[in-house]
Amino acid sequence: MRFVPHTEEERREMLRVIGVERIEDLFADVPEAYRFPPLNLPEPLTELEIRWELEALAEANIHTGQYACFLGAGAYRHFIPAVIDELLRRGEFYTAYTPYQPEVSQGTLQAMFEFQSMICALTGMEVANASHYDGSSALAEAVLMALRLTRGERPKVLMFPTIHPEYRAVVHTYVQHLDVRLEGESGWTLHQLRQPLLLLEELEAHLDAETAALVIPYPDFLGRVLPPSRLRETADRVHQAGALLIAVVNPIALALFEPPGNWGADIVVGEGQPLGIPLSFGGPYLGIMATRMAFVRQLPGRIVGETVDLEGRRGYVLTLSTREQHIRREKATSNITTNVGLMALAAAIYLSVMGRHGLRQVASLCYHKAHYLAERIASLSGYEVWREHPFFHEFVVRTPRPVAEINRILYEGYQILGGYDLGQADPELAGHMLLCATEMNTREELDALVEALGEIGPAREG
Amino acid sequence: MPEPLIFEYSVPGRRGVEMPEPDVPEAPFPEGFLREDLPLPEVSEVDVVRHFLRLSQMNYGVDKGFYPLGSCTMKYNPKINEEMARLPGFAQLHPYQDPETVQGALALMYHLQEFLKEIGGFAAVSLQPAAGSQGELAGILMIRAYHRDRGEGKKRIKMLIPDSAHGTNPASSAMAGLRVVNIPSDRRGNIDLEALRRECDETVAGLMITNPNTLGLFDENLMEAIELVHRCGGLIYGDGANMNALMGICKPGEMGFDVMHYNLHKTFSTPHGGGGPGAGPVGASERLAPYLPGPIVAIDRERTVRPDEPVYTLVWPERSIGRVRAFHGHFGVFVRAYTYIRMHGPRLREVSEAAVLNANYLLARLRGIYPVPYDRLCKHEFVIMGKVPGTPVRALDISKRLMDYGFHPPTNYFPLIVPEALMIEPTETESKATLDAFAEAMRRIAEEARSDPQRVQQAPHTTPVRRLDEARAARQLILRYVPTSEPRPTLAQA
Ligand SMILES: Cc1ncc(COP(=O)(O)O)c(C=O)c1O
Numbered sequence: 001m002r003f004v005p006h007t008e009e010e011r012r013e014m015l016r017v018i019g020v021e022r023i024e025d026l027f028a029d030v031p032e033a034y035r036f037p038p039l040n041l042p043e044p045l046t047e048l049e050i051r052w053e054l055e056a057l058a059e060a061n062i063h064t065g066q067y068a069c070f071l072g073a074g075a076y077r078h079f080i081p082a083v084i085d086e087l088l089r090r091g092e093f094y095t096a097y098t099p100y101q102p103e104v105s106q107g108t109l110q111a112m113f114e115f116q117s118m119i120c121a122l123t124g125m126e127v128a129n130a131s132h133y134d135g136s137s138a139l140a141e142a143v144l145m146a147l148r149l150t151r152g153e154r155p156k157v158l159m160f161p162t163i164h165p166e167y168r169a170v171v172h173t174y175v176q177h178l179d180v181r182l183e184g185e186s187g188w189t190l191h192q193l194r195q196p197l198l199l200l201e202e203l204e205a206h207l208d209a210e211t212a213a214l215v216i217p218y219p220d221f222l223g224r225v226l227p228p229s230r231l232r233e234t235a236d237r238v239h240q241a242g243a244l245l246i247a248v249v250n251p252i253a254l255a256l257f258e259p260p261g262n263w264g265a266d267i268v269v270g271e272g273q274p275l276g277i278p279l280s281f282g283g284p285y286l287g288i289m290a291t292r293m294a295f296v297r298q299l300p301g302r303i304v305g306e307t308v309d310l311e312g313r314r315g316y317v318l319t320l321s322t323r324e325q326h327i328r329r330e331k332a333t334s335n336i337t338t339n340v341g342l343m344a345l346a347a348a349i350y351l352s353v354m355g356r357h358g359l360r361q362v363a364s365l366c367y368h369k370a371h372y373l374a375e376r377i378a379s380l381s382g383y384e385v386w387r388e389h390p391f392f393h394e395f396v397v398r399t400p401r402p403v404a405e406i407n408r409i410l411y412e413g414y415q416i417l418g419g420y421d422l423g424q425a426d427p428e429l430a431g432h433m434l435l436c437a438t439e440m441n442t443r444e445e446l447d448a449l450v451e452a453l454g455e456i457g458p459a460r461e462g
Numbered sequence: 463m464p465e466p467l468i469f470e471y472s473v474p475g476r477r478g479v480e481m482p483e484p485d486v487p488e489a490p491f492p493e494g495f496l497r498e499d500l501p502l503p504e505v506s507e508v509d510v511v512r513h514f515l516r517l518s519q520m521n522y523g524v525d526k527g528f529y530p531l532g533s534c535t536m537k538y539n540p541k542i543n544e545e546m547a548r549l550p551g552f553a554q555l556h557p558y559q560d561p562e563t564v565q566g567a568l569a570l571m572y573h574l575q576e577f578l579k580e581i582g583g584f585a586a587v588s589l590q591p592a593a594g595s596q597g598e599l600a601g602i603l604m605i606r607a608y609h610r611d612r613g614e615g616k617k618r619i620k621m622l623i624p625d626s627a628h629g630t631n632p633a634s635s636a637m638a639g640l641r642v643v644n645i646p647s648d649r650r651g652n653i654d655l656e657a658l659r660r661e662c663d664e665t666v667a668g669l670m671i672t673n674p675n676t677l678g679l680f681d682e683n684l685m686e687a688i689e690l691v692h693r694c695g696g697l698i699y700g701d702g703a704n705m706n707a708l709m710g711i712c713k714p715g716e717m718g719f720d721v722m723h724y725n726l727h728k729t730f731s732t733p734h735g736g737g738g739p740g741a742g743p744v745g746a747s748e749r750l751a752p753y754l755p756g757p758i759v760a761i762d763r764e765r766t767v768r769p770d771e772p773v774y775t776l777v778w779p780e781r782s783i784g785r786v787r788a789f790h791g792h793f794g795v796f797v798r799a800y801t802y803i804r805m806h807g808p809r810l811r812e813v814s815e816a817a818v819l820n821a822n823y824l825l826a827r828l829r830g831i832y833p834v835p836y837d838r839l840c841k842h843e844f845v846i847m848g849k850v851p852g853t854p855v856r857a858l859d860i861s862k863r864l865m866d867y868g869f870h871p872p873t874n875y876f877p878l879i880v881p882e883a884l885m886i887e888p889t890e891t892e893s894k895a896t897l898d899a900f901a902e903a904m905r906r907i908a909e910e911a912r913s914d915p916q917r918v919q920q921a922p923h924t925t926p927v928r929r930l931d932e933a934r935a936a937r938q939l940i941l942r943y944v945p946t947s948e949p950r951p952t953l954a955q956a
Contacts, residue, residue, distance in 0.1 A: 002805055003538055003731075004816045005893040014823040014894060026818050027711055029680040029839055034712040036811070040580055044807040047542050054801060058551025060566030062559070071556045074788055081479045083511055089544065090518035091525025097534050098737040101871050102932075103862065103925040107521030108736035111514065114468050117942040121501045127941045130737065133592035136788040144637070166788040173755070173784035174599075177606050177615075177639035229494055258497045271788075280547075281567050282557030282789025283592070284739030296939070302737065307935035310920070310928040314464050319935040325595075325629035326876065330642040335633035338593040338727065341737025345514075352468045353478035353510045356502040361481035364488075371489035390492040411560065420558055443485040 002044075064279060064417065068445040072394045072436025073221070073420040074135070074164050075282060076274045078252070078362065079439055084276045084349045094342055098302070102317045103309075108341065109316035112304040115348040122254045122351075123268040124261020125290035129301035131344040132287025132336065135271030136167040139215070139248055140174035141300050141334055142267045142289065146213035146244045147180065148298050148333070154212035154243065158203050159185040161193065162220035163248055165425040190428045196224050196389060204234060207241040213267075214238050215246045218260060219253055221425065222386070222434060223370075223394030228258035235264025251275055251288060251347075253392045255363035267291045276350025277343055286343040297323060300334030365439035366393035369446060373437045376450040382458045394436045396422065396429075400458035403433045414452040416445075464927070465516045469943045472503040478510060501945075520926040521736070522870050528896050530824075532843045532873035532885025533628065533676060535706045535728035537817075540805070543731065543798035552797055557789040561762075561775050567793065568774035572759040574796050575743075577803045578724055581810065582702070583713025584745030586779070588754040589791040594703055596786055597723025597742030598634035598670075603783040604721055604746065604753035605668045605697045606638055611781065614695070618667040622691070624653050626677060626877040631670045631701060640667055647879055651675065651836035652683040658690055666696035673714070674704045674841035676877040676885070678821060688718040697721070697750070705729040706889065707818055707842035710811025720747045726792075730799035741795040752780040757790065816890035817842040820897060824888050827901035831908050835880050843887035845880050850911035855918050857882040860907055862929065863921035867903035 006014070011023070020026060027035060045053065064077050071077075088094060092107060099105030099112075112130040119128035132138035143157055159168060159182050168185055175182065184203050192198060203214060216234065219225045238245045247260035249270035260268045272286030273279075291299050297320065305319035325332040354362065370393040378385040382400030397419070399406055407418035423430030437446060505513075522529070529536035547553065555564055575587040591597040602621070609618040621635040624645045632642040643661055648654040653671070669691040674680050681687070688698050700714045700722030706729045708714070714722050726732045727740030734740065746754055762775035776790065806813060818841050825834070825844045833847040848857025861871030861884070873885040888897060910918050922928065 003540060004812065004890050006816060006819075010894045011819065014819055017826050018819075018822045019826070020822075023815050023819060026815070026822055026839060029682060030712050031685055031717070034717050036711065037583070037713050037716065039710045039808040039811060041577060041807045041810070042804065044809050045804050047805070050542065050801055050804050051546070053804065054546045054570075054797070055549065055551075057566035057570050058549040060569070061551045061555055062563040063551050063554040064556055065550050065554045069556055071558050073558055075557050077554075077556065079481070081507075083507055085548070087511065087514045087518070090515065092518040092521040092523045094544075094733045094735050095523035095525045095529075095536075095539050096521050096736040097529070097531055097536060097734045100531075100873075101522075101861065101865070102930045103922050103927055104522035104865050104870060105520075105736070106926050107517035107519065110465065110467070110520070111517055112737075113941075114943070117467075117469065118502060120942045124497075133596060133739075134787050134789075137592065137596070137786065164788065166785055169785045170787060173603065173786055174637070176603065176783070225492075225495060227492075227494060254497070255500060256491070256497065257495050262497070278548075278553040278794075279556050280553050281555040281564065281793040283787070283792040284741075284794050285789075293939075296941070303941060305935040305938075306940035307931045307938070309930050313927055315927040315930045317930050317932050317935045319932065319939070319941075322936075325633035327629070328633075329629045330632035330636040332629065332633040332636075335595040335599060335630045335637055336593075337595045337630055338725075338734070338738040338740040340592075340735070340739040342733075342735030343739060345736065348468075349510060349514055352503055352505060352513070353507055354502075355476075355478050355504045356500040357477050357504065358479045358481060359502060360500060365481060365484055367491070368484045368486050368488050372486035375489075390495060407560065411563065417556065417559060417563070439481060446486065 067415045067417045068441065068448065069417040070419050070435045070437065070449060071417055073434055074271060075279055076436065077279055077438055077440050078274050080276050080278065081353050083353055084346050087349055088342060088346055093345060098338065099318060102315065106315060109304050111345050111348050113306065113316050115344045116304060118348060118351045119288055119290050122251055122259060123249065123290045124259030125268050126293040127296050127299065128290035129299055129303050131339040131341060132289050132301055133340060134283065134285040134287045135269060136170035138269035138287035138289045139167045140171045142246045142269045143171050143213065144174065145267060145298050145300065146246060149244060149295060150212040154210050155179050156181045156183060156210040157212055158183055158206055158214040160203060160216050161185050161188050161199060162222050163215060163217045164221045167248065193428060194386060196220060196226055197230065200226065200234060204237050207237055207243060209242065211241055211243040213244040213246050215248065217248045219250055219392045222396050223391040224389045225257055225392055228263045231263040252363050252366065255359040256367065272347050275347035277346050284340050284343055286340050286347055296320065298333055301336050301339055362439050366437065369437040369441055370395060373435065373446045377453060380454045383453060393438060394434055397433045397435055398431060399433050402431065406456055409456050410452055414448065416449055416452060465513065467943050468503050468505060468513050471505045471509045471513065474504060476504045476506055478505055478507050527868055528892060528900055529870040530872050530886045530888050531870060532887040533703055535887060535889055537731055537889040538891035539731055539733040540802060543801045546801050547794045547797040565774055568759050570800050571796055572774050574800045575759060578743055578745055581709055582722055582745040583715030585748045586751035586754055587743050587745045588756065588758045589743045589796060590755040591723065591742035591744060591786050592792055593738060593740040594723050594725045594742040595630040595634060597744045598630055599637055600755045600783065600786050601699050601721040601723060601744050602634055602638040602640065604750050605699065607753045607781065607783050608697065608750060609667060618665055620665045621667050622661055622669040626675050626879050627670060627672055628676060628701065650682060651677045651679045652681045653687045655683050655686055658687055662690050662694040664695060666691065666694050668697040668699050670699040670701060672701040672704060674707050677836050677845050678840040678843035679836060680841055692718065703728060704842060707814055709814040711814050715745060715747055721750050726795050726799040731802040732795045732798040739792050739795055741792040753783055754779040755784065755786045756782040813890050820888040820890055820892055824886060824897050824901060828904055831905050843885060845883050845885045847880060848882045848884040850908050853911040853915050855911040855915055857884050859918045859921060860884065863907050863918045864903060865922040866924045869900055869903060
């Protein structure tokens with residue numbers, strides 16, 4: 001049996017020591033009617049055979065290394081330096097459990113402390129946890145945290161309408177049986193959606209004594225970045241109303257733009273996947289969560305802190321565990337236990353090896369390529385690009401034909417994976433495509449997309 | 463020598479990875495948007511490699527040795543899993559690609575759903591949840607939605623949870639807005655049926671059962687407990703953390719569990735990663751299947767032309783509780799679990815048998831050295847008391863001393879119903895020789911406790927750091943690196 005080392009003789013000896021005759025005797029306490037059901041699974045494969053099978057399954061996909069890819073919408077293709085996987089594959093890292101025993105887990109603990117420090121540096125916040133599942137569940141937890149911080153006396157949460165639609169969906173799932181009202185997200189016209197500053201004003205007008213938090217995306221799902229100076233005013237208004245400001249961020253964008261800590265956010269969450277983590281069809285990714293020191297006792301998840309050992313040497317431990325489920329049970333800040341530690345390690349290695357210079361370079365490349373692409377598409381007839389607001393590496397294009405149709409032609413005729421069909425997120429946005437460019441898209445790819453879109457153009461008559 | 467923080471290697475102007483120059487004209491940045499500083503480390507690639515490699519050497523993993531951490535199923539993580547998850551045809555897929563371009567990935571997810579259904583005896587499975595705890599939340603939300611649809615949502619607000627349960631069970635219930643009612647265990651470590659009966663009324667949403675329970679025991683009252691709760695209209699949630707004892711042994715779905723999460727990072731050999739990622743798929747009975755979190759993978763009947771060439775697509779269960787995360791779940795973890803299940807097939811039963819054999823063997827070796835609070839046949843794990851009568855030595859001391867003998871400690875102080883609990887889960891991938899060596903270390907520690915208790919109480923002696931001052935960590939709250947030039951933020955200042 002693969003991965004079970006016992007010989008027949010050892011098995012017999014072990015049974016003898018236990019004092020039973022047969023292995024089946026160990027299951028005498030299982031109700032007989034249900035004991036040893038058939039397992040109708042395909043017959044076992046050897047390592048060589050499973051490799052064949054999985055290689056065939058993998059080859060049945062078209063991947064982003066084969067076709068030029070302009071999809072973003074919350075999952076981004078970035079350059080991943082070779083050192084990351086080399087280090088992640090250290091068995092001491094990836095075959096360890098959550099570091100409950102600090103004396104034999106200093107590697108994980110120190111790396112998490114460094115990760116927390118880097119997330120604080122990026123977001124401009126004072127404290128970060130050691131990761132949450134992904135950006136969307138981190139947002140849901142941030143909303144719950146804001147409800148606790150306002151002592152459950154404020155049932156309303158204002159959600160900016162252009163937060164990632166799946167993040168909004170996750171927040172809905174989490175609060176569906178709680179006394180919470182999510183407002184502001186939907187019912188906007190195309191015209192309004194096109195004016196983020198107007199949306200911001202509208203949401204601010206709904207701040208009141210019932211409001212626990214306002215959630216702002218930065219950049220938003222449509223790629224746009226709100227002016228930090230304007231967000232500073234928002235923060236003031238939110239705080240005057242006694243509410244909290246939650247920001248949902250893209251960490252790569254924070255290499256360029258004023259971090260939310262500087263404009264007054266109270267809780268910052270985001271998807272850390274762009275920090276050296278492969279697309280992997282949507283997961284595992286990395287939830288980022290940071291806040292102010294004053295709120296640390298309501299921050300969910302693992303937190304690593306510095307301390308000393310018996311001999312006065314610096315060391316690291318999981319701390320503030322009185323927030324957590326294993327101590328507080330139903331009174332815990334969250335149920336989270338296993339997080340995504342290895343992904344946080346990947347991000348820590350990524351941020352170390354890119355450093356302040358490399359990360360800026362990546363962010364700038366994304367910015368320049370997306371702007372180049374936007375400008376070129378804007379010059380095509382039949383296409384309209386939303387360019388009136390600053391954007392990072394994604395932007396909206398109104399297309400002359402249904403987005404799905406264009407994507408199909410791009411895929412079949414040009415070996416291009418086109419943009420995200422925004423009609424899926426909001427019917428108001430039907431006929432609009434969200435395009436993303438990163439440092440991975442060469443100029444040739446950008447030009448090829450522009451050319452293809454030009455050729456596709458409006459649907460021909462008849 | 464403690465390893466410096468990566469920040470402490472930083473030298474202004476030093477660079478790691480260089481990116482290419484832009485191959486497009488540069489666009490101007492908007493005014494008033496840019497940040498001034500970006501206080502990340504400035505280090506070379508060599509610095510990074512050596513730093514993290516040294517950190518790894520301060521860690522203990524299954525690849526290094528025996529890791530009998532109870533409830534965590536720290537079995538060997540096959541290396542083939544890692545390679546398969548990294549195939550470009552998997553690792554480089556964007557989650558929003560058209561289903562037509564990701565048929566291989568969807569097929570893998572579909573089959574994994576089917577395998578898990580078969581192993582657990584459930585009608586349907588959703589792979590969405592990111593870990594066991596999120597699976598619990600999803601399952602409890604499903605239970606709530608089910609009651610709501612029967613007009614009983616407001617009434618059924620009580621979740622019954624045995625006192626031996628993991629802390630996530632009450633925490634997940636509270637997150638779903640339920641009131642937690644503790645059910646005591648009886649003298650044999652089973653759910654106390656009398657206490658359960660007293661709570662069974664029309665306000666019960668459900669009962670959360672971990673079986674085998676956290677004492678490692680198959681609950682002898684299981685069928686009665688399920689029956690009692692079903693009769694009062696409640697549903698049964700299964701905490702599947704302990705499925706490693708049950709593959710091919712019995713199917714929770716057939717026994718009356720309505721919904722259960724699996725931990726792919728326990729039972730199905732995906733590595734724990736020093737704290738994740740895991741994956742916590744949920745299985746559901748017929749009546750709860752429509753409520754599963756979505757999306758899930760199904761065969762696209764319309765587009766399938768030939769039955770032997772099914773076309774797969776993402777669909778939403780009819781009355782889904784919604785999404786619990788963006789995209790389709792921890793796909794990279796699914797590839798590993800799929801690989802593992804395919805390498806075992808029906809012989810997964812032998813995995814569970816060997817896990818139970820190993821646990822009972824080790825229990826037999828330790829009996830007589832340490833007190834065993836609930837001494838009967840165990841399943842994949844067992845709980846002893848970390849006490850040596852007549853000595854001041856505690857479970858924690860024994861755990862720490864085990865490190866000096868080259869072993870990872872068991873789980874301490876859980877379940878809460880056993881004082882000085884040491885919860886030991888050997889898993890099936892350990893040899894008799896390893897178990898013997900561990901038992902021998904445990905015996906010697908018990909001896910040391912009598913002859914030289916201080917040595918045990920001050921352990922570990924051989925690890926990169928000695929015992930750490932946790933109280934101090936919680937008091938001073940240094941939670942990030944701050945350059946010495948800056949003041950450290952403290953709670954008082956905040
Ligand atoms: C019995 C039990 N239930 C639930 C959980 C939670 O699972 P996870 O850590 O995957 O969230 C665990 C493990 O941590 C467990 O041991």
